[in-house]
Amino acid sequence: MKSRTSCSLTAIRTTWLILLLAMTLSAARADWRLEAETGALYESNLPNSDRGADEKDDFAWQSNLQAGNGFQLTRDLRLNLGADLGGQVWARYDAFNNVAPGGIAGLRYRFGLGPAAPWVLVEDHVAYAFFEEVDRSGLGNRFRVRSGFGIGDRIALEAAYTFDDFEAKDAFWDLGGHSGSIRLTFDVTSSLQVALGYSYRDGDVISYALPPRPDLVTLSSDREPVSSFGRPLYTAYRLRGSSNTISASLAYALGKYISVQASYEFRNTSSGPLEYGNHSVEAKVAFAY
């Protein structure tokens, strides 16, 4: 655990060092961008349960605010820095309510001029999530390498590798994993954009179930009773699992700075004989200036 903590601290220090360095650049070169989004999320299986009887669905209202600053260092190289504040409020299971202030740093290189030119972006996002169930609170770090290019005026293809790491106050809630994803974005009309995506993740997952579950006891590295889903108490099982996720999203531009977006995602996770699925639907309004 100590080595993971050390790794995370290094990432945080690096992120903020870049931030401080960039702030010393000329303010006139700064290219501010403010982004805000808010909307509803439906999750079909919040406990990540494999038994229908244990599944609990819920709605959340979630919002995110980000102030970003871009520094075009050379013709092709851009440094992006931002601070963000995200939050979720769940309708029934308020243990999962959280607010997460964070920062992001990214370096993008584009191989040529124009929106269709291939690009590579290396970014790191660090945020501290304060959960209503305090033991879940912790520091999250997401390191990502993204790359993409345009195919004509209307299609864009993007691939990414992500390393995610979350270190909670109570180590039981620590999570880490690696994932790879691809996404195809298509401009259907001048205002409507559609995206299809697939991702694969291998890493820690937590599955909840009503005990007794001797099958999960043998699969899990640790377990803990929780009151997050009320009574009777569920047990949380720490597992190593792999997830396959497919997603479909659409965005409709309402004006120059605002769009409405909707997305659907199905995630199938397996850990040995355990297998569960999650459906999530999100609808939100997004603003960027």
Added chain:
Amino acid sequence: MGSGLDAGSLSVTVKDGKGALVSDAVVYVTSSTNSSRAAKQVVIDQRNKQFVPYVTAVQVGTSILFPNKDNIRHHVYSLSPAKRFELPLYEGIPAKPVLFDAEGFVTLGCNIHDWMIAYVAVLGTPYFQITAEDGRAVLKDLPAGQCTVEVWHPRLKGLPQNSAQHVDSVAGDAKELLFTLDLKPDFRVRRAPGLSNGGYP
């Protein structure tokens, strides 16, 4: 216009296939008595991370200045065959304007802000106008005699010659012409948040 010939005028209305009035269409007239205007400098501004105006028409040989009126840097470029150029990252007014020395239609972009786009029609005639919101353009002081009227728009399908109209004489009362253009959908990069930002910001 200073052609020195009998002057005439044309009123041109441009519509799309659905009958909607089309703005930002470049209406230009070629005639056997085309004359040259004195070369002058034209300005395309960058304001609030947009090119202003969206469409500009100039005669071949015209220089265009690209002042950056934002307090951030822009990077203007064109990959169009009629004029390839780059004004790398700059603020304020560039030292030199860009000479547009070949006929054609030029697409301008900003390498920093992908939604910034503008067009320049570089024409071999001094007789042109751009349609306003009402889809109309009035061309005055045209030379007498036969002429050909063509219309170009950034979303035009095919070539302007395909919809050209020939006028025997523009002398006397103003003549009215109607063009119906077949336009492609508008697939400009949007400034509004989308599903892929290509690493911006």
